[in-house]
Every structure is written in structure tokens, then in C-alpha cells.
Amino acid sequence: QLQLQESGPGLVKPSETLSLTCTVSGGSIITRAYYWGWIRQPPGKELQWIGSIYYSGSTYYNPSLKSRVTISVDTSNNHFSLKLTSVTAADTAVYYCARHFLTGYADYWGQGTLVTVSS
Amino acid sequence: QSALTQPPSASGSPGQSVTISCTGTSSDVGGYNYVSWYQQHPGKAPKVMIYEVSKRPSGVPDRFSGSKSGNTASLTVSGLQAEDEADYYCNSYAGSNNFVFGTGTKVTVL
Numbered sequence: 735q736l737q738l739q740e741s742g743p744g745l746v747k748p749s750e751t752l753s754l755t756c757t758v759s760g761g762s763i764i765t766r767a768y769y770w771g772w773i774r775q776p777p778g779k780e781l782q783w784i785g786s787i788y789y790s791g792s793t794y795y796n797p798s799l800k801s802r803v804t805i806s807v808d809t810s811n812n813h814f815s816l817k818l819t820s821v822t823a824a825d826t827a828v829y830y831c832a833r834h835f836l837t838g839y840a841d842y843w844g845q846g847t848l849v850t851v852s853s
Numbered sequence: 854q855s856a857l858t859q860p861p862s863a864s865g866s867p868g869q870s871v872t873i874s875c876t877g878t879s880s881d882v883g884g885y886n887y888v889s890w891y892q893q894h895p896g897k898a899p900k901v902m903i904y905e906v907s908k909r910p911s912g913v914p915d916r917f918s919g920s921k922s923g924n925t926a927s928l929t930v931s932g933l934q935a936e937d938e939a940d941y942y943c944n945s946y947a948g949s950n951n952f953v954f955g956t957g958t959k960v961t962v963l
Contacts, residue, residue: 780954781899838904839905
């Protein structure tokens with residue numbers, strides 16, 4: 735059974751960089767059919783797609799976040815990562831990683847990790 | 854890209870049906886048959902209930918169905934059960950490998 739697990743600091747200071755890793759177990763990240771994405775949800779608000787990566791390293795970002803986001807993949811260790819620079823309180827959210835098809839159909843999700851931006 | 858528009862809330866009694874709309878534009882919902890629907894219980898990760906407008910993943914009850922007309926997609930839950938009480942989000946492909954979620958609908962089982 736495929737499992738995804740987010741990890742990283744739960745508290746980040748304003749103007750610093752948020753860094754999270756999603757470790758994939760029970761299956762390989764090198765799978766042609768799938769993309770690996772990051773989605774976030776501010777407290778009490780809707781889901782927002784941040785961006786996705788293919789195992790080859792091709793990346794796709796939400797235009798509204800593109801200038802601050804970098805997603806990378808480490809196929810040797812079967813994980814992919816998110817970096818979000820110059821964070822503000824508006825970036826406080828539960829961050830999820832997920833596996834999805836090109837159509838957006840996300841069939842496996844991590845449990846989510848809360849990241850709070852505060853000094 | 855703007856979030857897709859969903860009604861904030863919907864409700865029904867056990868056994869009844871509820872339909873949730875998801876309105877976008879010709880650049881997302883109307884332009885592709887790539888709408889998916891997610892159920893989210895409090896404190897939990899989303900779970901896909903419908904993908905590619907009307908397809909049901911294995912294990913999802915056939916009480917859940919999806920459709921689309923023009924720029925609006927819909928999710929119908931028939932035979933409402935207590936466990937269907939949750940937040941529901943639509944998601945659509947928006948071209949150029951971009952995706953957009955809906956504003957979310959809280960479904961209450963009366």
C-alpha cells in the first residue's frame with residue numbers, strides 16, 4: 735500500500751524559507767503515470783494547489799506562487815521536496831503531498847503537516 | 854487563476870439527495886473533462902470520490918455521482934448517510950499543467 739509522509743519544521747519565521755519533504759513508501763516515485771504534488775490548506779479555508787513534479791524533474795507551479803516555489807525530486811531516496819521562500823503569515827497552512835495523474839486525480843495523500851509562520 | 858465557485862453549504866436528511874455545484878470558466882471546468890471531487894472530514898486529508906467528471910474510484914459507493922454541463926460541474930450524493938457529512942471540494946485541470954480547487958461546500962446531514 736502506497737504511503738506518503740510529510741516532514742519538516744512546524745514553525746517558520748516571517749521572511750524565511752519553508753522546507754518540507756514528502757517521503758514515499760510502498761511504491762516507487764519513478765512511475766510514468768504519476769505526478770507528485772503539494773497542496774496546502776490555510777486554517778478554515780479551501781485547498782490550494784502549489785505545484786507538482788514528474789519523476790524526470792519536470793515541474794509545474796501555481797502561477798500565483800511560482801516566483802517563490804521550488805519543488806525537487808530525489809529518486810534515489812524516493813522523496814520529493816518543497817521550498818517556499820519569503821514566507822508571511824498568509825503561508826500558514828496544513829501542507830499536503832499527494833500522488834496524482836496528469837488529469838489532477840489525486841489518489842494518495844499524506845496526512846498533512848501544519849506549518850505556522852510566526853516570529 | 855481564481856478558485857472555482859461552490860455553494861458554502863448544502864444539507865439533506867438521511868436517505869435524501871444533495872447536489873453540489875462547481876462553477877468555473879471555459880479555461881478550466883468547461884475546457885476539459887478533468888474535474889475531480891474530494892471529501893474531507895475534519896482534521897483529515899482529502900479523499901477522492903469522483904475523477905474525470907463522472908468516474909468513481911474503486912471502493913467509493915455508487916451513491917456518489919458526478920456530471921458536467923458547460924462551465925459547471927456537479928456532485929450528487931444520493932441516499933445520504935451520516936458519514937457523508939463533510940466538506941467537499943471540486944478540482945479542475947486549468948491547462949498548462951495547472952490545477953484549481955473549488956471554494957468548498959460543507960454538507961450537513963440533518
